[in-house]
Amino acid sequence: MRFPAVISMLTLSLLVACNIGVPHQPYKLSGIPKFDKDSAYSFIEKQVSYGPRVPGSAAHDSCALFLISKLKSYGLTVDTQRFSAIRYDSLPLNGINIFASLNPEKKRRILLFAHWDSRFMAERDTDSLMRHRPILGANDGGSGTAVLLELARVMSKHPPKIGVDFLFLDLEDQGPVETKALLDFYKYWGLGAKYWAIHKPPAYKPLWGLELDLVGAKKAKFSIEDYSLYYYGYLIKKIWEIGQTLGYDTLFVEYRSHGLFDDHVVINEYAHIRSVLIIENLPHKYFGSYWHTQQDNLQIIDSNVLGAVGQTVLTTIYNIR
Numbered sequence: 144m145r146f147p148a149v150i151s152m153l154t155l156s157l158l159v160a161c162n163i164g165v166p167h168q169p170y171k172l173s174g175i176p177k178f179d180k181d182s183a184y185s186f187i188e189k190q191v192s193y194g195p196r197v198p199g200s201a202a203h204d205s206c207a208l209f210l211i212s213k214l215k216s217y218g219l220t221v222d223t224q225r226f227s228a229i230r231y232d233s234l235p236l237n238g239i240n241i242f243a244s245l246n247p248e249k250k251r252r253i254l255l256f257a258h259w260d261s262r263f264m265a266e267r268d269t270d271s272l273m274r275h276r277p278i279l280g281a282n283d284g285g286s287g288t289a290v291l292l293e294l295a296r297v298m299s300k301h302p303p304k305i306g307v308d309f310l311f312l313d314l315e316d317q318g319p320v321e322t323k324a325l326l327d328f329y330k331y332w333g334l335g336a337k338y339w340a341i342h343k344p345p346a347y348k349p350l351w352g353l354e355l356d357l358v359g360a361k362k363a364k365f366s367i368e369d370y371s372l373y374y375y376g377y378l379i380k381k382i383w384e385i386g387q388t389l390g391y392d393t394l395f396v397e398y399r400s401h402g403l404f405d406d407h408v409v410i411n412e413y414a415h416i417r418s419v420l421i422i423e424n425l426p427h428k429y430f431g432s433y434w435h436t437q438q439d440n441l442q443i444i445d446s447n448v449l450g451a452v453g454q455t456v457l458t459t460i461y462n463i464r
């Protein structure tokens with residue numbers, strides 16, 4: 144996850160009645176497959192076991208192989224996109240985006256995405272000696288990836304009516320310590336998302352996209368992120384309603400936060416896929432104190448949070464008409 148953008152967008156609530164996607168209440172709550180929070184947790188453990196998944200490292204390559212083989216084992220069609228990008232300080236980076244499809248023959252599709260790289264430094268660590276070291280990214284990178292993997296596992300056993308694509312994006316979190324200008328966010332962050340969006344097949348038009356980032360920390364709260372409200376307010380509100388209906392109202396809180404520059408902004412602007420973001424976004428505080436520090440490890444993960452997010456996303460998907 145990148146630094147919070149200080150720009151609060153002038154949002155127009157896009158309460159457009161949609162024929163596609165998620166219907167109005169009442170939501171179907173029975174017959175929804177069960178998201179296994181312990182399985183999701185084990186996927187974070189596995190990623191972290193490789194070490195920081197920083198581009199160019201052995202851990203990065205090993206983790207990519209793990210993701211690809213897991214997705215294939217669930218019967219998904221997997222495409223691997225290798226690409227190069229330049230970091231803000233001119234360092235060349237090699238990235239790997241992974242795109243996996245369930246029900247590839249279906250025309251009506253949705254896109255779920257998360258970044259899987261981990262950050263190369265811990266600039267917010269209180270210990271200055273630790274700041275130059277890469278982070279494990281159990282939550283930042285690890286959690287969204289783990290929830291996506293578990294969703295793929297569950298949905299492959301109980302295929303929904305629509306097609307579902309899972310996009311694991313690289314080079315999201317390799318930006319500088321501080322970014323201020325909006326155009327610099329586009330230059331330095333979300334590099335894998337940008338590459339994918341520019342090179343995706345023109346005919347690929349899912350109904351919508353959903354990004355997961357920082358979705359597993361203890362005491363997390365998810366407030367409605369302003370860019371999501373702007374790009375597809377109808378969808379983000381439906382997800383919040385469904386999360387609250389499932390009893391996760393202490394997680395999906397009624398609070399509207401500043402816009403955060405994450406891969407969903409790039410996917411909206413470059414791929415023109417209406418996309419929203421579920422992210423830990425504590426009212427008035429943005430993220431937990433572990434963020435971009437060496438404390439972003441398994442100790443701060445709560446499998447119940449992973450489970451709540453996963454079950455909410457599953458319920459949203461199986462409510463699509």
Ligand SMILES: [Zn+2]
Nearest residue numbers: 144145283316
């Ligand atoms: Zn980050």
